[in-house]
Amino acid sequence: MTANNSKLPEKRVHPLSLRLYWFLLLAYPLSFRREYAPHMAQVFRDCYRAEKINRGLPGVSRLILRTLLDLMRTAPKEHLENLGKDHSVMNNLRKDALALLGCIGIIVAAFLLLSYGRRHEVSSILFFGYALDALVTAGIVGNLIVFLLVRTTRLNPLRTALWTLLIVNGVLLLVTVIIGSRVGGQFRLGSVIVGYLVSFAFWFSLHWIWAKTKSDGQVAVSGGP
Amino acid sequence: MAKRKSDPELFLPLTPAMFHILLALADRERHGYHIMQEVDERTEGKVRLGPGTLYGSIKRMLANGMVEETDERPDPDMDDERRRYYRLTDFGYRVARAEAERLAGLVKTARSKKLLSKA
Numbered sequence: 001m002t003a004n005n006s007k008l009p010e011k012r013v014h015p016l017s018l019r020l021y022w023f024l025l026l027a028y029p030l031s032f033r034r035e036y037a038p039h040m041a042q043v044f045r046d047c048y049r050a051e052k053i054n055r056g057l058p059g060v061s062r063l064i065l066r067t068l069l070d071l072m073r074t075a076p077k078e079h080l081e082n083l084g085k086d087h088s089v090m091n092n093l094r095k096d097a098l099a100l101l102g103c104i105g106i107i108v109a110a111f112l113l114l115s116y117g118r119r120h121e122v123s124s125i126l127f128f129g130y131a132l133d134a135l136v137t138a139g140i141v142g143n144l145i146v147f148l149l150v151r152t153t154r155l156n157p158l159r160t161a162l163w164t165l166l167i168v169n170g171v172l173l174l175v176t177v178i179i180g181s182r183v184g185g186q187f188r189l190g191s192v193i194v195g196y197l198v199s200f201a202f203w204f205s206l207h208w209i210w211a212k213t214k215s216d217g218q219v220a221v222s223g224g225p
Numbered sequence: 226m227a228k229r230k231s232d233p234e235l236f237l238p239l240t241p242a243m244f245h246i247l248l249a250l251a252d253r254e255r256h257g258y259h260i261m262q263e264v265d266e267r268t269e270g271k272v273r274l275g276p277g278t279l280y281g282s283i284k285r286m287l288a289n290g291m292v293e294e295t296d297e298r299p300d301p302d303m304d305d306e307r308r309r310y311y312r313l314t315d316f317g318y319r320v321a322r323a324e325a326e327r328l329a330g331l332v333k334t335a336r337s338k339k340l341l342s343k344a
Contacts, residue, residue, distance in 0.1 A: 028277070036284065039257055039309060040276035046258040070275025078281060 017064065018045060024068075026152060027075040029082045099210075103143075107136055130188070130195035134172065138199045142168035146207070161207035169200040233316070233323040236289065242274055242282045247291065247313065247321035254295050254312035257283070283311060291317030 021044050025037045044067060051059035113128065142165045149164065150157045173196040180192065239247070249255060249263040261274050274282075286292045292311045313321070335341045 032281075032284070036280040038307075040280055042308065043257045043261065043276045043279065047261070066273060067275055070277045074275070074277030074281050078277075 017048060017060075021067065024071055027071060029078050031082065032078045103139065107139075130191040131198040132195075134169070134192075134195035134199035135202060138165065138169045138172055138196065139203055141172070142203060158207060158211040161211075162204060165200055165203050165207075169196045172196065233320040236291075236320050237324055237327055239320070239324045240282065241272070242278050243286060243291075244321070244324050245272055245274065246279070246282055246286065247317055247324070250292060250311060250313045251318070251321060254297060254310045256308040256310050258308075260311070286317065287311075289316075290314055291320050 018041065022037075022041055025033055025040060028037070047063055047067075048060065051063045055062075111132070142161075145168065146157075146161045146164045149155055149160050153160075173193065176192050176196075177189065180189070245264045245268075246260055248267070249260045255263065257276075257279055261279060264272050264274055283292065287294070291314060293314050295310045295312045297310065332341065
């Protein structure tokens with residue numbers, strides 16, 4: 001790094017190292033990443049080139065180790081600073097906790113209703129069991145994937161939810177139909193399809209309402225005095 | 226905020242990384258990698274800023290008004306325009322000077338206690 005090599009010849013940087021560094025940058029808060037991640041990656045790329053030319057593999061190894069230690073030291077610091085600044089982490093945690101409690105509440109209410117239906121042989125409630133199975137399974141799998149995608153990428157949350165829930169419900173429906181048709185017995189194809197349609201409509205509606213309230217809130221904040 | 230900015234003493238002592246960055250920018254504007262290189266060369270490899278330390282410090286110094294981004298390129302033909310250049314503000318210069326004086330005071334004390342030989 002001692003050489004003046006800001007204009008080093010364009011030599012291909014080991015793509016794995018750079019990709020790994022891009023991935024590791026996810027450890028920083030989103031606001032920090034948006035502002036500085038491309039520049040940090042650029043600096044890492046410059047250092048990598050310089051070390052490779054001047055010191056070879058040992059230099060590159062030391063650079064990677066140094067960069068990892070730097071990341072471990074500075075990423076928590078940036079998070080702590082964010083925490084003290086605008087309480088965004090606490091707000092997000094509060095929102096996530098409320099959403100989780102809401103989901104648990106819905107699932108518990110549905111199970112109680114279903115057990116009541118089974119005890120009293122209420123056929124309309126028994127039919128609800130198909131929708132409940134789909135709601136719980138697709139809800140857990142789909143929302144987990146949506147959560148991970150939204151947190152780790154810059155994809156549009158509502159569009160991500162739409163396609164993820166569509167795919168997850170579709171795959172689960174397919175699996176249920178394949179297994180159900182082999183088991184036979186009391187398997188009812190129509191009820192299963194309706195169940196997954198209800199599940200998709202329910203979870204996507206929740207995401208739509210969530211996105212709408214969020215965008216309304218942002219408009220209200222930015223439009224304020 | 227204006228009062229905070231007017232008093233460099235409130236920012237002392239600076240972190241070593243911040244002081245090194247201010248020193249690197251004292252004579253000219255530089256981009257991130259140039260700052261790292263300058264610090265590395267000046268300290269003979271004893272201080273090496275990582276990307277997180279560098280940009281974390283720059284973020285704080287931008288917020289405190291010690292440095293600012295600049296559109297000027299020392300040599301536009303020889304550089305990548307996507308790089309961000311930074312330069313010292315007047316306030317940043319005053320903070321760096323106050324920190325240097327503080328350190329000089331410490332060195333003077335160390336000399337008076339015979340911890341350092343006279344230059």
